[in-house]
Amino acid sequence: MADTVRMGVVGAGSISVRGLLPHLSQPDLADRVVLGAVCDPVPGRADAAADKFGVGQAFTAYEDLLAHGDVDAVTIASPIGLHYEQGKLALRAGKHVHFNKTMTVTVAEATELIELAAANDLRIVASPGEMLRPHHVRTRELIRDGAIGTLSWVSCGAAFGTYHEDESVRGGNDVLSNIDPSWYFRKPGGGPLYDMTVYALHSVTGILGPARRVTAMSGVRIPVRGDVQTEADDNTVILIDFGDNLFCVATGTAAGGMRGGFGGAYYGTAGTIDGLLLNDEPFDFPGRNPAELSPRGPGNQALLPHVTGVHREIEEQHVYEDVMQLVDWVRDGKPSIVTAEHARHVIDIIESAYRASATGQTQDLTTTF
Secondary structure (H helix, E strand, C coil), X not given: CCCCEEEEEECCCHHHHHHHHHHHCCXXXXXXXXXXXXXXXXCCHHHHHHHHHCCCEEECCHHHHHHHCCCCEEEECCCHHHHHHHHHHHHHCCCEEEECCCCXXXXXXXXXXXXXHHHCCCCEEECCCHHHCHHHHHHHHHHHCCCCCCEEEEEEEEECCCHHHHCCCCCCCCCCCCCCCHHHHCCCCCCHHHHHXXXXXXXXXXHHCCCCEEEEEEECCCCEECCEECCCCCEEEEEEEXXXXXXXXXXXECCCCCXXXXXXXXXXXXXXXXXXXXXXXXXXXXXXXXXXXXXXXXXXXHHCCCCCHHHHHCCCHHHHHHHHHHHHHHHHCCCCCCCHHXXXXXXXXXXXXXXXXXXXXXXXXXXXX
């Protein structure tokens, strides 16, 4: 139990300067969160972030933050390929951890972190917490209750487009606005599956439960982005088997969108659920306010429990929400539903999809949640 959680922010890149630091530095959190430290390897970036957002300490080296930072927990906002090693170091240093998606790139890495946290009585919250959204919970109930008859199949997914190249923190003239997006296109951890389709996979598995097996086709469609050679697959289509001949088509592509997007579209013998619509009409759920919702919008983040007041005006509300899940867990002892086990199962789907594409063989999943 703790009155306030002293938080360290690992990485002062795009997600941090647009979302994490602006949210966590707000006065309404002063009784719950203290921004204790920030680190980033780019010279001057951690200092600039600390000055702008009132962070207590700034470090260039992550190991220095763990050794000398006045923090109880860290939010790891570095490139995905670094999450496993940095998470392991944090847990060994006795810190609770929030992982920005995706927690790791392999099931074995995720399992090691889960076991390490348990052995040291530490908490892990692993983004994205899609089942915190009340419309996803209601979608699960509607399907269970037969509102669309017998569910037949599901579509979901995401596409890179030029999103990362076009973010507001690219191409500026200072260390907080000229952040390099190259890692999104490189291994390990790059590509739209780990970065974007992960949301859709958390939603669909949260609504339907664990999947059983996958097959896929995958490769690089855009070989060069700017002056960056694309290493990580940027064009993947996955077929997911949930058992009893219930299938989901999930995409992580270079461009274009799949119906259902991050939340999924659910096709039954008596109708369809797509976003906040049941057979093209809005359905009710706790907190629904038609004036501020988009029927097929990207998440309707104002519905998340901690996204109130000024936090509705700051980007990346869902990431802030997941950090606050960890804060509440540490302060109050109440576990979050945003679990590392769920994150590991989604990683299993992604890792197995790449293996299926490489081998031409359907892969049985080895995890559940």
